[in-house]
Amino acid sequence: MTEPTKAPQTxxxxxPAVKYPEDIFTPTQPDETQQLADTLNYLTAFKxxxxxxxxxxxxxxxxxxxxxxxxGPRGAGCFMTxxxxxxxxxxxxxxxxxxxxxxxxxxxxxxxxxxxxxxxxYYEYNMGGTEGKGVALSIKATGDVVEECEGGQxxxxxxxxxxxxxxxxxxxxxxxxxAAQGDLQLQGASxxxxxxxxxxxxxxxKMNFGxxxxxxxxxxxxxxxxxxxxxxxxxxxxxxxxxxxxxxVSLFALGGAGALVKNRSVGxxxxxxxxxAAGGTAATDIISSGFTKIQGTGxxxxxxxxMLDMNGTSDVQLVSEGMMDISATDLTIDGVNxxxxxxxxxxxxxxxxxxxxxxxxxxxxxxxxxxx
Numbered sequence: 595m596t597e598p599t600k601a602p603q604t605x606x607x608x609x610p611a612v613k614y615p616e617d618i619f620t621p622t623q624p625d626e627t628q629q630l631a632d633t634l635n636y637l638t639a640f641k642x643x644x645x646x647x648x649x650x651x652x653x654x655x656x657x658x659x660x661x662x663x664x665x666g667p668r669g670a671g672c673f674m675t676x677x678x679x680x681x682x683x684x685x686x687x688x689x690x691x692x693x694x695x696x697x698x699x700x701x702x703x704x705x706x707x708x709x710x711x712x713x714x715x716y717y718e719y720n721m722g723g724t725e726g727k728g729v730a731l732s733i734k735a736t737g738d739v740v741e742e743c744e745g746g747q748x749x750x751x752x753x754x755x756x757x758x759x760x761x762x763x764x765x766x767x768x769x770x771x772x773a774a775q776g777d778l779q780l781q782g783a784s785x786x787x788x789x790x791x792x793x794x795x796x797x798x799x800k801m802n803f804g805x806x807x808x809x810x811x812x813x814x815x816x817x818x819x820x821x822x823x824x825x826x827x828x829x830x831x832x833x834x835x836x837x838x839x840x841x842x843v844s845l846f847a848l849g850g851a852g853a854l855v856k857n858r859s860v861g862x863x864x865x866x867x868x869x870x871a872a873g874g875t876a877a878t879d880i881i882s883s884g885f886t887k888i889q890g891t892g893x894x895x896x897x898x899x900x901m902l903d904m905n906g907t908s909d910v911q912l913v914s915e916g917m918m919d920i921s922a923t924d925l926t927i928d929g930v931n932x933x934x935x936x937x938x939x940x941x942x943x944x945x946x947x948x949x950x951x952x953x954x955x956x957x958x959x960x961x962x963x964x965x966x
Contacts, residue, residue, distance in 0.1 A: 826854035
């Protein structure tokens with residue numbers, strides 16, 4: 595900040611004696627003289643005999659710089675100077691901490707103030723005094739306060755900036771930028787944001803703590819929720835996990851590289867510590883372009899109250915290392931070439947059993963054939 599021009603020291607208010615008394619001492623040398631052209635030239639217009647206040651003109655030796663000055667009471671140090679360059683200087687005396695309100699520049703107006711400055715203005719305030727220590731500037735207004743900066747920038751700089759609103763704090767702008775080199779914290783009983791588009795750019799970690807419930811509601815039928823990541827997705831719940839949709843659900847896994855899933859022998863696995871059920875109310879299909887295997891350590895049971903259709907365009911094999919039991923109210927085994935093979939094979943009907951050939955012969959081959 596540009597330092598204001600300091601006014602020169604006030605001239606001495608002590609005047610030399612006009613006549614020296616000869617009965618006290620006799621001067622040994624004549625009085626000294628001074629050329630006024632080498633120093634200030636004063637012309638006093640008024641001098642108070644009680645307070646020694648003075649109004650005088652002052653001309654510098656160059657004859658170009660001059661001023662009209664008003665000095666306050668003797669010893670106070672306050673003054674007002676009107677300079678020939680159009681400037682006005684007002685100054686108070688030195689601060690006396692033992693006197694309350696000393697050296698204060700006070701203005702009182704019942705009609706308000708009007709200030710218009712056509713050049714740059716500088717204000718500098720310093721804290722001091724015994725009261726309000728640490729406060730350099732305090733402004734109080736009992737009504738609205740309006741600050742307007744046209745075509746420029748309004749800057750506020752401080753070690754700490756505190757804005758307190760007892761009711762509501764509003765920030766309105768075409769574009770709003772809040773930047774912090776450290777932490778940026780938002781705290782409130784509730785935080786509501788209304789926006790057309792929202793984008794968060796996080797180059798590190800993003801975490802949410804303490805949310806009792808997190809809900810995302812969308813009303814546009816074209817809306818989507820997309821999670822795209824070159825890494826992994828890990829979702830854990832201490833209780834239930836439920837997915838529901840009025841459309842379709844599609845799960846696909848390429849079975850490529852990764853670090854989250856430890857079992858890399860299969861591309862997709864679904865398991866549970868209890869029972870597992872999967873099915874559709876209309877139909878259930880297990881389809882694979884490769885080999886399909888259904889395996890159970892405790893056993894595998896296929897049950898249906900309707901028709902059970904096991905069909906293969908190539909071969910169909912039912913193999914058991916133990917007993918295999920196929921039972922039905924009506925059982926039909928049909929094929930171009932049908933073979934029933936076993937170490938001990940029994941075809942039994944509790945009411946009736948028939949071996950029938952509609953157009954060919956029936957062969958019964960064995961080492962020993964028993965007919966009842």
